[in-house]
Every structure is written in structure tokens, then in C-alpha cells.
Amino acid sequence: MEAQGLSKWFYLGIVGIVIGIVMIVRARGDNKSKAMENGYLLFILGCVGIVSEFTDFATVLLLFIAVSGVVLLLDKLIWSKSRSDTQMKPHYVHYSREFFPVVLAVWVLRAFLFEAYQIPSSSMRPDLTVGDFILVSKFNYGLRMPITNRVVIPINKVERGDIVVFQDQTKPNRDLIKRVVGLPGDTITYVDKRLRINGQNLSYQNDGSYDYTEAGPNGDVMIHNQRLIENLTGVKHPIIVWDQVPPVILEMVQDFPGKENCQYNDEGFTCHVPDGHYFMMGDNRYESADSRFWGFVPADHIVGKAVFICQNPAFDRVFFSQLIGIQQQEQMQWPYHWLDLASMYWALTVKRTIEDHQLFPEKIILSKNEIAKHYGLATEPHPHRAINGVNHLITCYEAVLGCTLSAAG
Numbered sequence: 001m002e003a004q005g006l007s008k009w010f011y012l013g014i015v016g017i018v019i020g021i022v023m024i025v026r027a028r029g030d031n032k033s034k035a036m037e038n039g040y041l042l043f044i045l046g047c048v049g050i051v052s053e054f055t056d057f058a059t060v061l062l063l064f065i066a067v068s069g070v071v072l073l074l075d076k077l078i079w080s081k082s083r084s085d086t087q088m089k090p091h092y093v094h095y096s097r098e099f100f101p102v103v104l105a106v107w108v109l110r111a112f113l114f115e116a117y118q119i120p121s122s123s124m125r126p127d128l129t130v131g132d133f134i135l136v137s138k139f140n141y142g143l144r145m146p147i148t149n150r151v152v153i154p155i156n157k158v159e160r161g162d163i164v165v166f167q168d169q170t171k172p173n174r175d176l177i178k179r180v181v182g183l184p185g186d187t188i189t190y191v192d193k194r195l196r197i198n199g200q201n202l203s204y205q206n207d208g209s210y211d212y213t214e215a216g217p218n219g220d221v222m223i224h225n226q227r228l229i230e231n232l233t234g235v236k237h238p239i240i241v242w243d244q245v246p247p248v249i250l251e252m253v254q255d256f257p258g259k260e261n262c263q264y265n266d267e268g269f270t271c272h273v274p275d276g277h278y279f280m281m282g283d284n285r286y287e288s289a290d291s292r293f294w295g296f297v298p299a300d301h302i303v304g305k306a307v308f309i310c311q312n313p314a315f316d317r318v319f320f321s322q323l324i325g326i327q328q329q330e331q332m333q334w335p336y337h338w339l340d341l342a343s344m345y346w347a348l349t350v351k352r353t354i355e356d357h358q359l360f361p362e363k364i365i366l367s368k369n370e371i372a373k374h375y376g377l378a379t380e381p382h383p384h385r386a387i388n389g390v391n392h393l394i395t396c397y398e399a400v401l402g403c404t405l406s407a408a409g
Contacts, residue, residue, distance in 0.1 A: 013049025161235025182279025
């Protein structure tokens with residue numbers, strides 16, 4: 001096993017603790033209270049940095065809740081009785097009282113309701129690209145116990161075609177996002193880059209090509225792929241494949257629990273999904289490390305279902321600034337600060353609602369295609385193809401702003 005060093009957050013945590021202790025001990029004079037507050041804050045942040053090196057963020061929040069809760073309980077039962085009415089509460093009690101309800105609310109939200117993620121890789125292209133944001137429902141499949149992640153109150157079943165977030169089995173404290181391909185009891189066959197489920201061949205429709213750039217050791221590399229529409233037993237979605245690589249690279253297949261249920265060869269593989277497990281694959285079949293290589297995903301590893309997806313607004317802002325310079329942006333005096341399409345449309349909708357003395361709409365959909373429909377424009381043809389996406393984005397900007405734009409040379 002390759003040894004991995006500690007991250008920068010661990011060492012920054014140590015620095016924060018040391019500086020915090022020094023500030024607390026050396027607090028003097030009129031600025032004593034402020035210095036101690038800053039010292040305690042650095043100490044707390046340092047502890048968070050160190051603990052997060054060895055566990056996930058949810059556990060860090062839970063530990064913080066436990067420690068601050070104990071401090072508040074001790075203060076109420078013991079410390080406050082020996083403190084006079086004019087005597088100030090210690091800073092650690094003050095911080096515990098301030099942070100406890102906030103951290104508790106964040107922990108409940110992340111543990112039981114929703115959590116936001118950002119796509120880190122290209123394994124789910126073409127639908128999900130690097131930098132896109134997704135909102136994951138923690139309760140879609142049922143109410144889960146924190147830490148153990150076991151469902152105590154089931155709600156919906158995991159279905160084929162669902163895009164889910166789950167705990168990585170090969171690296172602790174890391175989550176992955178893939179599409180559910182196989183359910184418990186299914187037999188999955190993948191030959192010639194085509195899926196067969198329980199003996200039934202899936203249907204595929206050619207949808208042209210799909211090209212994108214990927215960072216390489218010697219700079220950006222253009223990747224050329226074939227784009228297909230896969231009908232996953234009723235769920236149609238785009239995938240991309242590359243003819244120059246095999247369906248599965250045998251050298252990358254690891255030893256995993258239940259591997260005896262799989263047979264691999266140069267043409268592909270067949271796997272029988274065990275009870276209580278799922279078979280996951282990325283939509284970018286060439287660039288996805290998934291169940292083909294590290295095996296089945298236990299049910300208690302599933303974190304939640306992706307229920308809302310939006311593209312990275314940073315791309316829109318940079319792209320728009322290339323169309324219109326900063327000085328021209330300032331002269332137009334738009335009633336918003338963000339320059340991505342969704343924020344512009346949102347701000348203008350709010351502005352027009354107020355000016356027209358209308359009730360605010362109950363629901364505003366901020367996807368590019370829905371914004372296009374609002375202005376009577378066609379939706380983007382062949383989504384995630386670069387030139388189509390650029391031209392369609394310019395058209396949407398022109399409709400929202402009411403002016404003509406032209407791409408910079």
C-alpha cells in the first residue's frame with residue numbers, strides 16, 4: 001500500500017492551535033478580551049483542521065456539537081453557580097453558546113435532509129461536467145442513522161438509472177457519484193461497450209461525437225468520444241465511449257468482496273449483483289473507475305440521490321466578461337452583482353415583479369433551457385457540445401439583457 005502523508009489542513013491546524021494558545025495566555029491590557037476571543041477561535045479552527053484529517057466533516061460537526069453541549073451543560077449545572085451576576089462568562093462558554101445552535105442546525109440539515117456537492121472529475125460526462133453542482137437528497141431513500149448510515153425508516157427504493165452519491169470503498173472519507181446500473185439480484189453483462197441486464201440487451205442510439213479537454217501531465221489534451229443515448233430499462237440518458245480502449249482494463253480490476261460472482265475476459269465481464277448491493281457505472285465509460293474495477297456498493301454506503309443539478313456559474317461569469325468588458329458592464333448598471341445567466345434571470349424576475357406590483361412566483365426554474373423557453377427560444381440542440389452550448393448561451397444572454405452580443409475573436 002502506498003503511504004500517504006498528512007494534508008496541509010493538519011499542519012495548519014497545529015499552527016492554529018499553537019497560535020491560539022499563545023494568544024490566550026499572553027492576553028493583556030485593554031485588548032485582553034478581544035485577544036482571547038481570537039485565540040479561542042484559532043484554537044477551535046485548529047482542532048477542526050486536525051480532526052478532519054482522520055474523519056469526515058459530518059463527524060467533525062458531531063464532535064463539535066458534543067463538546068460545546070457538554071460545556072454548556074457544565075456551565076448551567078456547576079460553573080454558573082460559582083459565578084457572580086457581574087462576572088462575565090468565560091470565552092469558551094460564550095463561544096459554545098454562540099456556535100452550538102448554528103452547528104447543530106447545519107449538522108441536522110446535512111445528516112437528514114440535503115447536502116451540496118461539486119463534481120470533481122469527468123466520470124459522469126456528458127450530463128455532469130467538472131465544476132457542476134448537485135444537491136443530494138439524504139431522505140429520498142429513507143431516514144438514515146448518522147455515522148452508521150443505515151436506513152431506519154424506508155421511503156423510496158433505489159432504482160436503475162438513479163444518479164447517487166455513495167461512500168468510496170477504496171478511500172475513507174471520500175464520496176463518489178455514479179449511475180445505478182444493477183440492482184440486487186441482477187445479472188450485468190458488459191460486452192463490446194454495450195450493457196445487457198438479466199439477459200436483455202439495452203438499446204443504444206448514435207448521437208454523434210463528444211469532444212472535451214482534460215488536463216494531462218504535459219498540458220491539456222483533447223479527448224474524442226462517441227456519444228450514445230442509452231435506454232437503461234426505461235431511463236434514457238447520454239453516455240460516451242471511446243473505441244480505442246477495451247470495455248474493462250483487466251489490470252485495473254481489484255480484489256473485492258463478491259468478486260467470485262464476476263467473470264472477466266478481454267471482451268468484457270458478467271457479474272451477478274449480491275443481495276443488499278448495487279452495481280454502479282459512470283456515464284463516461286472510458287474515464288470512470290466504477291463497479292467494473294472495485295466491485296459492488298453496499299446499501300448502507302449510499303448517501304443519497306442527486307435531485308438537483310446546475311452548471312458551474314463561474315463558467316458563465318468568465319464567458320460573459322469576455323463578451324462585454326468591465327467598463328461597459330459598469331455603464332449598464334444592472335441591478336445585480338453576479339454575471340451568470342441564472343442570477344441575471346432571477347434578479348430581473350424579482351425586479352419586474354416588484355415594479356409591476358405582482359405576487360412573487362411560487363417557483364422559478366433557473367436552468368438554461370427553461371430560461372430559453374420563457375423567452376420563446378428553442379432549447380439547446382445536442383447538449384454539452386461546445387459550439388452548440390456557446391451559441392445557445394449567447395442567445396439566452398441576448399434575450400435576458402435585450403441587446404446583441406458577439407463572441408470575442
